[in-house]
Amino acid sequence: MLDGAHRRTAIVVRLLSVAKSRRGLLLALVVLSLASVPLTLLGPVPVKLVVDNVLGNRPLPWFLSWIGTGDIQGRMAGLAVAIGLMVTTTLLTYIHALATHLSHTYAGEQIVLDFRSRLFEHAMRLSLAYHDRAGSTDAVYRIQWDANAVQSVIVGGGIGLVTPVVTVIGMVLVTAWIDWRLAVVALIVCPILYAAARRFRARIVTRWHQVRNIESMAMAVVQEVLSALRIVKAFGRQGDERDRFVRYSNDRIKGYMGLAAMQGRFDLQVGLTMALGTAAVLMIGVQRVDAGALSVGNLLIVVAYVAQMYEPLKTMSQKLADLQSGLVSVERAFALLDQAPEVHETTTSRRLERAAGSVSFRNVAFTHDNGHRVLQDVNFDVEAGARVGISGQSGAGKTTLLNLLMRFYDPTEGAILLDGVDIRSYELSSLRRQFALVLQDSVLFSTTIVENIRYGHPNATNDDVVRAARDANAHEFITRLPDKYQTPVGERGMCLSGGERQRIALARAFLRNAPLLILDEPTSAVDRETEAAMLDALERLMRNRTTFIISHRISALRGCDLLLEIGDRRAIPRRVWPDLAGAAATG
Numbered sequence: 153m154l155d156g157a158h159r160r161t162a163i164v165v166r167l168l169s170v171a172k173s174r175r176g177l178l179l180a181l182v183v184l185s186l187a188s189v190p191l192t193l194l195g196p197v198p199v200k201l202v203v204d205n206v207l208g209n210r211p212l213p214w215f216l217s218w219i220g221t222g223d224i225q226g227r228m229a230g231l232a233v234a235i236g237l238m239v240t241t242t243l244l245t246y247i248h249a250l251a252t253h254l255s256h257t258y259a260g261e262q263i264v265l266d267f268r269s270r271l272f273e274h275a276m277r278l279s280l281a282y283h284d285r286a287g288s289t290d291a292v293y294r295i296q297w298d299a300n301a302v303q304s305v306i307v308g309g310g311i312g313l314v315t316p317v318v319t320v321i322g323m324v325l326v327t328a329w330i331d332w333r334l335a336v337v338a339l340i341v342c343p344i345l346y347a348a349a350r351r352f353r354a355r356i357v358t359r360w361h362q363v364r365n366i367e368s369m370a371m372a373v374v375q376e377v378l379s380a381l382r383i384v385k386a387f388g389r390q391g392d393e394r395d396r397f398v399r400y401s402n403d404r405i406k407g408y409m410g411l412a413a414m415q416g417r418f419d420l421q422v423g424l425t426m427a428l429g430t431a432a433v434l435m436i437g438v439q440r441v442d443a444g445a446l447s448v449g450n451l452l453i454v455v456a457y458v459a460q461m462y463e464p465l466k467t468m469s470q471k472l473a474d475l476q477s478g479l480v481s482v483e484r485a486f487a488l489l490d491q492a493p494e495v496h497e498t499t500t501s502r503r504l505e506r507a508a509g510s511v512s513f514r515n516v517a518f519t520h521d522n523g524h525r526v527l528q529d530v531n532f533d534v535e536a537g538a539r540v541g542i543s544g545q546s547g548a549g550k551t552t553l554l555n556l557l558m559r560f561y562d563p564t565e566g567a568i569l570l571d572g573v574d575i576r577s578y579e580l581s582s583l584r585r586q587f588a589l590v591l592q593d594s595v596l597f598s599t600t601i602v603e604n605i606r607y608g609h610p611n612a613t614n615d616d617v618v619r620a621a622r623d624a625n626a627h628e629f630i631t632r633l634p635d636k637y638q639t640p641v642g643e644r645g646m647c648l649s650g651g652e653r654q655r656i657a658l659a660r661a662f663l664r665n666a667p668l669l670i671l672d673e674p675t676s677a678v679d680r681e682t683e684a685a686m687l688d689a690l691e692r693l694m695r696n697r698t699t700f701i702i703s704h705r706i707s708a709l710r711g712c713d714l715l716l717e718i719g720d721r722r723a724i725p726r727r728v729w730p731d732l733a734g735a736a737a738t739g
Contacts, residue, residue, distance in 0.1 A: 163483055170267055171306050177259045178311065184252055185315045191245050198238035256311070260303035268299045271488055279494040280560045281521060289372035294488045298364070301481030331440065334433055338458045341429035345422060352418045356411065360480040363407035370400035433458050495559050497580050504582040508571050509536035509667045509698035511557065513723070516566035518552060525721055526552050530566070532725040534714060536667075539699045541709030544718030550702045553716075553723060554670050557700070558587055588664040590690075592673035594657035596645030601630055602637040604645070604656055608664035616663060623692055624658035625685040651686075658689050669699040 171178055275283075275291045283291065328335035377384055377393045384393055434455060516530040526549045534540055542550050555561050557568060559575055567574045575583055588608065596604050605617050612620075617637065621627040629652055633639040645653045654674060661669065671694075674686065703709055717724045 159483070163479055163486065166486055167302065167306060167482065170302055171263060173266060174259060174263055177255075177262070178306070181252075181255055181259055181307065181311050182314055184248075184255055185311060186318060187248055188245075188252070188315055189318060191241060191248060198234040198241070256307050260307040263306055264300055264303045267302050267485070268295055271295045271299055271485060274489055274491075277493050278491055280555065281494055282491055285521065289375045290368055291488060292375070293368040293371050294485050297367070298481040298485040301478040301485070305475060305478040305482055331437075331445075333440070334437055334458075337432050337436055338429060340432070341425050344425050348418065348421045348425070352414065356414055359407065359411055359414065361484075363404060363411065364480060364484060366400055366404045366407055370397060370404060373397045373400060430455070430458055495562050495580065498577075500577075501579040502573070502577050504570075504578045504586065507586045507667045509586075510534060510569075510571055511668075511698060512569040512572075514567045514569065516556065516563045516568060518549075518556060518561060519564045527556075527563075527723070528565075528721045530723045532714065532716060532723060534698060536571075536698055537696055538713040539694060539701065539711060541712035541715045542700060542702045542718060542723075543704070543709065543715065548718040549721065549723075550718050551672060553718065554672070554700055554702070558584060558670070586666050587668050587670060588661040588666040589670045590654070590657050590661050590672070590674045590693075594645065594650075594653040596641050596648075596653055596656060598641070598643045600635075600638050600640055601633075601656060604641060605637075605659045605663055608660040608662075612663055617659075620659040620663035621656075623662045624655050624689045626652070626655035626659050629655070654686060655689070658686065658693065661693060662689075667697055669694060669697045670702075671699065672702045673704070 272295055275295065324335055324339065373393065373396055377397075384390060437455065511534040513530045513532050517525065517528040519525045530553070542553065544550050552561070556563055557575070559580060562576065567576075569575070570578070570583070570586070597607065602614070602617055605620060606612050608620075609616070614637075618627060621630055621637075630636055630639070639647075641647050641653075641656075645656070648656070658674075671690065674690065701709060701712065709715060714725055
């Protein structure tokens with residue numbers, strides 16, 4: 153395992169790779185940030201012109217000698233130049249600040265978008281086993297909140313420190329030109345600040361990790377409760393869930409209070425160190441003046457420059473906490489990227505255009521990461537176009553069997569063949585295009601009906617969508633809606649009834665037109681009238697397709713060519729179900 157320093161170095165290297173695609177924009181930001189240095193230096197020039205050249209008797213600088221001095225007209229012209237320079241400098245400073253803010257915002261958001269897209273794509277590639285273990289909320293938090301830290305680290309931290317660093321270097325050079333001994337004294341605070349920052353960083357990183365984990369857990373409570381709000385209300389557990397959320401939130405507050413206390417102590421150390429540094433410069437400077445080695449004016453200039461030099465150092469120290477917070481979040485985001493997909497695709501994967509549909513399981517076994525074995529020694533063959541009924545107790549492994557077929561998981565032992573070829577030899581995308589799904593809890597997205605149906609075939613025409621809806625016996629109820637096919641279905645389709653959601657899912661499967669069909673209790677949650685309409689549509693959908701039907705109702709498995717009884721971690725194939733006739737009469 154990498155130690156803290158090597159880990160931070162590795163994170164910075166990876167951040168540079170994230171920013172690589174926007175390097176031109178970031179370079180422009182650096183140049184724009186450095187433009188503030190001359191503007192800052194020009195700030196006191198108008199006051200100097202008024203005091204020394206308009207009110208005083210000193211001649212104007214050589215580049216303004218054309219104005220003339222000595223008479224009232226020349227002094228008024230000098231005053232006009234000073235006022236004009238002051239107004240121009242102020243205007244340019246604000247324009248520069250606006251341009252910097254807009255540029256930083258744009259560059260930061262573009263980098264965050266690139267990084268979030270990368271994380272989101274990777275999270276979708278991870279197997280279901282990972283999301284089952286970690287929970288979806290953890291990935292959501294890392295994509296939405298932790299990824300945002302690349303903006304504060306790269307733009308706010310990296311580029312934001314360029315100007316203070318350049319300013320410090322400039323002030324040190326000017327001070328050394330006046331009196332190198334005072335420059336050395338002024339720089340003594342730098343190693344002291346570095347040592348304090350190093351200790352501070354070591355303590356604050358651990359605390360930030362704890363706070364981020366607590367925030368993720370609090371967010372998980374909110375998402376979990378809102379997604380199961382009907383159950384929460386039905387059991388009257390709103391108060392308990394609120395208390396659970398408040399408990400995590402209180403832990404979060406304690407974490408932030410601890411961070412604030414640590415930051416306050418660090419700021420106190422920084423302030424005292426800088427005050428002592430300024431006092432040391434002033435004390436030694438007075439001694440140099442007494443010795444005749446330094447003029448009073450030069451001493452005042454040095455003290456002023458030291459104060460200006462320490463201000464960027466203070467700014468850099470204050471940014472340290474934000475940088476550590478950002479680096480912790482970035483590290484958590486990279487940890488998601490480091491999760492390797494458990495379903496791998498080889499460089500020699502075969503593209504599958506359209507499968508015939510024959511399926512074979514050869515000594516297939518599957519064990520979860522926790523060591524729990526779900527299936528073992530599964531063997532059966534399915535001819536293309538056949539119908540397979542799958543029955544068994546809840547939790548026996550029926551859905552796992554089909555998840556293996558679609559490569560949501562890979563078997564820990566054995567092989568699954570599609571058209572005589574191990575499914576691990578196919579491209580994942582082309583393999584999964586061979587399947588259409590209709591699940592017990594139909595999944596709809598928060599968009600319109602037409603887009604939900606078209607989800608099965610993004611390039612389908614409107615006529616194709618309508619044809620699929622007719623085949624699914626859904627067209628009639630859709631046309632009765634106010635906006636017909638443009639009707640929004642709401643989150644998870646909750647603006648529609650269960651039967652309507654199922655028929656839209658059926659229409660999506662029709663439009664998919666895949667050679668293999670998976671039906672997981674598609675009619676178990678609908679009334680008899682809706683079930684009759686769906687069974688009619690399902691019969692058309694199953695025609696000439698290899699179909700796998702999961703059902704607890706034996707009557708729903710009538711007409712299947714093969715029946716699989718899942719139990720005791722095995723799938724027992726039966727060509728003839730012993731009590732099918734009797735079960736059908738009572739089912």
